[in-house]
Amino acid sequence: MAFAPFHARRSQSRSTVPKVLMRGNHVVAEAAVRAGCRFYFGYPITPQNEIPEYMSERLSKIEGGVFIQAESEIASIHMVIGASMAGGRVMTSSSGPGISLKQEGISFLSGLELPAVIVNMSRGGPGLGNIAPAQSDYFQATRGGGHGDYRTIVLAPNSGQELADLTFEAFDLADKYRTPVVILGDGMLGQMMEPVEFRPEIPIKKLPHKDWALTGAKGRPSRFIRSLILDPGEEEEHNWKLMRKYEKIAREELRWEAFAADDAKMLVVAFGTAARIAKGAVKRVREQGLKVGLIRPISLWPFPFKALRDFSKKVKHFIVFEMNMGQMVEDVRLALEGGGEVHFYGRPGGIVPTPLEVSRVITSQYYQKRLG
Amino acid sequence: MKKVFTRPKSLKSAPFHYCPGCGHSLLHRIIGEVIDEMGLQERIIGVPPAGCAVLAYNYFDIDMGEASHGRAAALATGLKRALPDRIVFTYQGDGDIAAIGTAETIHAAARGENITTIFVNNGVYGMTGGQMAPTSILGQNTTTSPGGRKEKRDGFPINLSEMLAIAKGSAYVERTAVNSPSNILKTKRAIAKAFQVQIKGAGFSLVEVLSPCPTNWKMSPVEACKWIDEVMTASFPLGVLKDFTGDKKDVH
Numbered sequence: 126m127a128f129a130p131f132h133a134r135r136s137q138s139r140s141t142v143p144k145v146l147m148r149g150n151h152v153v154a155e156a157a158v159r160a161g162c163r164f165y166f167g168y169p170i171t172p173q174n175e176i177p178e179y180m181s182e183r184l185s186k187i188e189g190g191v192f193i194q195a196e197s198e199i200a201s202i203h204m205v206i207g208a209s210m211a212g213g214r215v216m217t218s219s220s221g222p223g224i225s226l227k228q229e230g231i232s233f234l235s236g237l238e239l240p241a242v243i244v245n246m247s248r249g250g251p252g253l254g255n256i257a258p259a260q261s262d263y264f265q266a267t268r269g270g271g272h273g274d275y276r277t278i279v280l281a282p283n284s285g286q287e288l289a290d291l292t293f294e295a296f297d298l299a300d301k302y303r304t305p306v307v308i309l310g311d312g313m314l315g316q317m318m319e320p321v322e323f324r325p326e327i328p329i330k331k332l333p334h335k336d337w338a339l340t341g342a343k344g345r346p347s348r349f350i351r352s353l354i355l356d357p358g359e360e361e362e363h364n365w366k367l368m369r370k371y372e373k374i375a376r377e378e379l380r381w382e383a384f385a386a387d388d389a390k391m392l393v394v395a396f397g398t399a400a401r402i403a404k405g406a407v408k409r410v411r412e413q414g415l416k417v418g419l420i421r422p423i424s425l426w427p428f429p430f431k432a433l434r435d436f437s438k439k440v441k442h443f444i445v446f447e448m449n450m451g452q453m454v455e456d457v458r459l460a461l462e463g464g465g466e467v468h469f470y471g472r473p474g475g476i477v478p479t480p481l482e483v484s485r486v487i488t489s490q491y492y493q494k495r496l497g
Numbered sequence: 498m499k500k501v502f503t504r505p506k507s508l509k510s511a512p513f514h515y516c517p518g519c520g521h522s523l524l525h526r527i528i529g530e531v532i533d534e535m536g537l538q539e540r541i542i543g544v545p546p547a548g549c550a551v552l553a554y555n556y557f558d559i560d561m562g563e564a565s566h567g568r569a570a571a572l573a574t575g576l577k578r579a580l581p582d583r584i585v586f587t588y589q590g591d592g593d594i595a596a597i598g599t600a601e602t603i604h605a606a607a608r609g610e611n612i613t614t615i616f617v618n619n620g621v622y623g624m625t626g627g628q629m630a631p632t633s634i635l636g637q638n639t640t641t642s643p644g645g646r647k648e649k650r651d652g653f654p655i656n657l658s659e660m661l662a663i664a665k666g667s668a669y670v671e672r673t674a675v676n677s678p679s680n681i682l683k684t685k686r687a688i689a690k691a692f693q694v695q696i697k698g699a700g701f702s703l704v705e706v707l708s709p710c711p712t713n714w715k716m717s718p719v720e721a722c723k724w725i726d727e728v729m730t731a732s733f734p735l736g737v738l739k740d741f742t743g744d745k746k747d748v749h
């Protein structure tokens with residue numbers, strides 16, 4: 126395969142640090158601090174409260190560390206904007222309803238070209254919904270729930286280890302492209318305890334220098350950071366500039382994983398927690414001799430359109446499994462451009478199906494399509 | 498020849514876009530003079546709002562980061578916490594601060610954020626064409642309070658500065674105006690004091706400035722200045738609302 130699997134790349138740089146058993150939300154928080162995040166602004170909402178709780182403790186013990194429990198998610202995302210303008214590595218986290226309130230700020234971060242990391246440990250929706258794990262915020266995350274033509278990088282971990290690794294990567298990507306990065310987890314990932322190996326802490330001095338930050342116009346001309354561009358020609362140029370950046374990200378920052386896909390006659394496509402369940406299901410049906418594999422998009426934007434399209438040259442049957450009513454399935458259909466048949470299986474509302482349940486869906490589809 | 502009057506260094510040479518007689522122009526100049534006199538140009542960061550002053554970064558020769566409508570206090574909080582030894586100020590209209598940004602402002606004050614807010618009260622939404630503002634006074638004609646603001650239909654104007662003075666975290670709150678030479682001098686002193694409060698780390702400081710908007714008030718600049726004295730100050734009395742800085746006897 127042309128693309129080195131994400132896990133393979135990761136393991137090259139792994140040192141012999143001992144593993145620690147940690148809850149997913151704590152993993153994100155610890156990884157953020159190690160990645161140089163010194164500013165955290167948030168507002169309580171289940172199932173991600175362990176992130177602000179951990180950050181409040183951890184950052185209070187670090188020189189220059191700032192934690193604020195804001196009065197709302199709107200305030201917290203705008204505090205993020207302020208600290209990002211000052212050049213810091215900064216994070217906020219929330220879940221569905223809170224992420225809705227942050228959309229104004231996420232649009233501004235995109236327009237202002239400011240780096241920031243936004244974590245969504247998503248839950249059942251719409252409305253207040255519930256606090257059980259769900260994947261119903263895929264559209265919101267990948268389409269941009271805010272106004273204007275913009276994209277956010279969206280990373281979807283499926284384990285404690287990936288929560289750690291992708292949090293590190295999120296900060297690097299945000300700085301590299303001066304753009305907000307969303308980590309889309311769910312209540313399950315946030316609450317689950319798993320053994321995790323952390324990368325070593327990045328010293329603040331080694332972080333990328335930001336020659337655009339607002340620090341006071343000392344020894345240099347004054348700067349401003351703004352998103353208001355009244356002149357339509359200039360605003361168009363700004364949008365083109367953003368678009369060129371997004372195109373580069375789409376080329377260079379794709380992340381996905383294939384499992385048992387080489388000889389597959391049918392492919393399951395799933396992300397995050399659902400992909401983990403799907404993997405269990407694929408292993409089960411493989412034991413029964415069914416040639417089924419799994420494609421797991423890790424970056425939801427950019428979405429691995431081409432990879433799926435390439436698979437569709439050999440494989441014609443796809444099952445998309447999501448813990449929602451069918452959101453990523455639209456991207457899969459776009460990717461296949463009619464070059465494969467797509468069956469959708471979804472469980473919304475906070476129901477987490479077992480691998481057995483999903484394996485039954487796979488088996489039934491497999492025989493209906495007369496693949497075995 | 499000795500120059501006795503010149504443009505403040507911390508203002509760029511760009512001509513203001515504001516209407517004739519607009520308080521924003523005066524205030525920009527006043528703030529520029531204070532920044533120069535206090536030697537802050539290299540360590541001050543301003544946060545302009547959405548409002549008529551949205552282009553303030555074109556006029557101030559200092560670092561500036563634009564906020565979305567109402568969120569300046571939150572943004573300034575992030576900036577100041579990240580750079581505690583810089584001076585951070587927000588510049589906000591009445592719609593910006595006392596309607597959409599009320600929560601951000603009250604909580605910044607309650608936390609005692611070491612930031613300074615310049616609150617430009619012109620009693621209307623200037624930028625969007627003169628709609629009713631949270632500070633439009635009873636009886637005031639605006640494009641969305643035809644026949645004058647009526648309490649039954651439109652509710653009462655809000656005295657945000659008085660509310661902010663109650664907040665434990667606010668150190669200094671004063672209401673001034675820019676409608677006469679003496680009021681302009683008082684405004685300048687108040688802004689200098691507010692920056693001083695911030696430098697001392699005493700807490701949240703705010704100067705509310707009653708500011709003419711001749712265009713939307715449909716008055717001449719002279720009439721607008723008179724209206725502030727004769728009508729507006731009845732609802733928004735001038736003076737120090739809070740001074741917990743130890744300079745004066747505490748007013749509360």
Ligand SMILES: Cc1ncc(C[n+]2csc(CCOP(=O)(O)OP(=O)(O)O)c2C)c(N)n1
Binds near residue numbers: 592621
């Ligand atoms: C979220 C949002 N809602 C509405 C607007 C439109 N808007 C821009 S400025 C403004 C009000 C300006 O009034 P004020 O804050 O009093 O400032 P002034 O123009 O009077 O100085 C409004 C409603 C906006 N920019 N953003």
Ligand code: SF4
Binds near residue numbers: 521
């Ligand atoms: S509309 Fe009013 S506030 Fe806006 S620039 Fe004109 S006079 Fe000033």
Ligand SMILES: [Mg+2]
Binds near residue numbers: 592
């Ligand atoms: Mg106004």
